[in-house]
Amino acid sequence: MPVPAQRRPTQRRRTGDLHDRQVVTVRAASPEDFDAWFALFTSVAAEGRWLGAEAPLDRAARREAFERDLAAADAASSLAEVEGQLAGVLGLRLRRGVAGLGMLVAEAWRGRGVGSSLMEAALAWAAGEHAHKVFLEVWPHNAAAVALYRKYGFVEEGRLHRHYRRRNGELWDALQMGLVLDRDSPGSPYG
Ligand SMILES: CC(C)(COP(=O)(O)OP(=O)(O)OC[C@H]1O[C@@H](n2cnc3c(N)ncnc32)[C@H](O)[C@@H]1OP(=O)(O)O)[C@@H](O)C(=O)NCCC(=O)NCCS
Numbered sequence: 001m002p003v004p005a006q007r008r009p010t011q012r013r014r015t016g017d018l019h020d021r022q023v024v025t026v027r028a029a030s031p032e033d034f035d036a037w038f039a040l041f042t043s044v045a046a047e048g049r050w051l052g053a054e055a056p057l058d059r060a061a062r063r064e065a066f067e068r069d070l071a072a073a074d075a076a077s078s079l080a081e082v083e084g085q086l087a088g089v090l091g092l093r094l095r096r097g098v099a100g101l102g103m104l105v106a107e108a109w110r111g112r113g114v115g116s117s118l119m120e121a122a123l124a125w126a127a128g129e130h131a132h133k134v135f136l137e138v139w140p141h142n143a144a145a146v147a148l149y150r151k152y153g154f155v156e157e158g159r160l161h162r163h164y165r166r167r168n169g170e171l172w173d174a175l176q177m178g179l180v181l182d183r184d185s186p187g188s189p190y191g
Helices: 031-047 059-071 114-128 145-150
Strands: 014-017 023-028 075-082 086-094 098-105 132-138 155-165 171-180
Touching: 014 114, 023 114, 031 059, 031 086, 031 098, 059 075, 059 132, 075 114, 086 114, 098 114, 098 145, 114 132, 114 145
Parallel strands: 098 132
Antiparallel strands: 014 023, 023 075, 075 086, 086 098, 132 171, 155 171
16 A cells, blocks of 8 residues: 655655755655656766666656656655756665665766765655665765765675676676664664
8 A cells, every 4th residue: 555645754855955055855756757857867877887777778668667666655766956956866665674775966966965865865764664774786986876875874795796787798796785774673783
């Protein structure tokens, strides 16, 4: 059964200040956001170095997945806007208590706190959904992303060697990073 929007922390609008004091708003995505979301996703995929997805993206398949996530009780799709412009997006999907995370920020807005604003909203959502952990994969060369995840307490849990085939034929390693949110379950070192 879908969870009512008001129960989901990322579905609430949150505002914050970026490093240069500009105001960033983080809110839940809606179906009308697809075109802007897809344009941003496409532009970051076209950079070719940061995402698992490679350009060109399949627009119809992405629209279907976007709308499916919006309707799903176990997923959250957030947008960060600055001056009415889409600056970044973040998606989470819960599976067996683990929230898988993916995110990106427009090139022009990086290094100014947008990613941090999105991450804070995401961690609030994951905690509100009683996720015991947040998990992601990142390319080892993506220093900015690894630094952002470490800033929020993620630790490296493993490295997949020559695991993902790129369209140019190369095989890339991936780092697996996790943040355990649970403090109470049996066996917890915090108990
Ligand atoms: C990774 C990404 C989402 C970070 O977003 P961002 O808005 O630039 O992040 P922030 O400005 O909030 O920075 C967060 C922290 O990351 C670190 N950081 C940011 N940019 C950095 C850089 N270029 N090099 C090293 N560390 C960096 C800093 O520790 C920073 O914390 P601070 O501002 O308190 O010092 C963004 O760079 C991006 O979208 N990159 C392309 C897509 C991508 O890599 N997505 C993730 C795939 S796993």
